[in-house]
Amino acid sequence: MSEGPEQRDDDERGWEADELERASENVLGGWPNAQLDDPPGDPAPAATLDESPEPPVAAPALAPETEPEPADEPVGPDVDEAPLVETTGEHAPGELAVPPGYAVLEGEARGARRAVGIVVSRFNGEVTGGLLESALGELEERGVEPDSITVMPVPGAFELPLAAMALAKTRRFACIVALGCVIRGDTPHFDYVASEAASGLQLAAIETGVPVAFGVLTLDRPDQASPRLEKGAEAVRTALEMADLFANLRAAAAR
Numbered sequence: 001m002s003e004g005p006e007q008r009d010d011d012e013r014g015w016e017a018d019e020l021e022r023a024s025e026n027v028l029g030g031w032p033n034a035q036l037d038d039p040p041g042d043p044a045p046a047a048t049l050d051e052s053p054e055p056p057v058a059a060p061a062l063a064p065e066t067e068p069e070p071a072d073e074p075v076g077p078d079v080d081e082a083p084l085v086e087t088t089g090e091h092a093p094g095e096l097a098v099p100p101g102y103a104v105l106e107g108e109a110r111g112a113r114r115a116v117g118i119v120v121s122r123f124n125g126e127v128t129g130g131l132l133e134s135a136l137g138e139l140e141e142r143g144v145e146p147d148s149i150t151v152m153p154v155p156g157a158f159e160l161p162l163a164a165m166a167l168a169k170t171r172r173f174a175c176i177v178a179l180g181c182v183i184r185g186d187t188p189h190f191d192y193v194a195s196e197a198a199s200g201l202q203l204a205a206i207e208t209g210v211p212v213a214f215g216v217l218t219l220d221r222p223d224q225a226s227p228r229l230e231k232g233a234e235a236v237r238t239a240l241e242m243a244d245l246f247a248n249l250r251a252a253a254a255r
Contacts, residue, residue, distance in 0.1 A: 105252060107245030109237040111144035114174040116239065117167035118149065121180035123156035127225040131179040131215060134232030142240060157182050157216055158193050161200025168210035174247075175239035176204070179232055180216040181225065194218045211242035 098104050116139060120132050132151070139149060150173070154163045157180035164176045178201050184190040197216055205212035215235030217228055 105245070105248060107241045107243070107248055109142060109240040110244055111139060111142035111240050114144060114240065114243060115148045115150075115172055116144055116236075117164075117173040117176045118151045119160050119163040119167065119176065119178050120151065120153055121156045121160060122153055124181040124183060124222075127181040127217060127219075127222070127229075128179055130225070130229040131181070131217070131232035134229050135177055135179060135215065135236045138233035138236040142236070144240075156180070156193070157197040160197050160216065161204050164201055164212050165204035165208060168204055168208035168212065171210075173210065174243035175211040175213065177213045177232075177235045177239050178215055179235065182216065182218050183222055184218075184220045190218075209246075211239050211246065213239035213242070 118132070118135060120128050122128070136149070140146075150167070152163050152167060154160060160178045160180050164178050167173055167176050178197075180197060182190055182194045182197070194216070198214065201212050201214055201216075204210075213235040215231050217225060217231055219225055219228075
């Protein structure tokens, strides 16, 4: 026998009443598992106090919008680079000042009654010829007579130390002036020759006790030589000053 409309209304009202009562009982245990609009049937078991559902996870807060940092731009031909620092001088200005109250032993670049030996390399002859001319002019200006000057040409800068030591060991010269030129090339030849020439000339001076002045140009390019030919005269002044200093030292030690 089919149910009538009144019977169905009573059943639906009874089911709604049961659901509302069950929902009110489960408030302390969390949200009811069953929704009120579920169809009639066996209701889902109510949540208990020990089986509370996890609280809803809040959506992560959005970080404030910031402008992205610009990436480092590669340095290339289109990017401005820092200008290269150009050197305008080789020496710092100023003179040495010894405080008063101290004994000072020094020499002067005087050439009177001094014999000077000059060793000069033939290699890069245009440059070394300019150095020799500068050195001879300075010797004349300092009062050194031409017959007191001996010039010894050698093949290259590498041979300068041996020649300087040979002249110094004769004990006929108050000082030796070494003149040469080494120009950088595509191989390490420059580094070896320049380094050995410098250390060899120093060794000649140390072993003999005769001042040996370094007048060797070490250049990157040939066009750098012209403004540096004064190095010949500078080497002469250095050699004469050291010779005078050693003469004063011997005189002071003899007193």
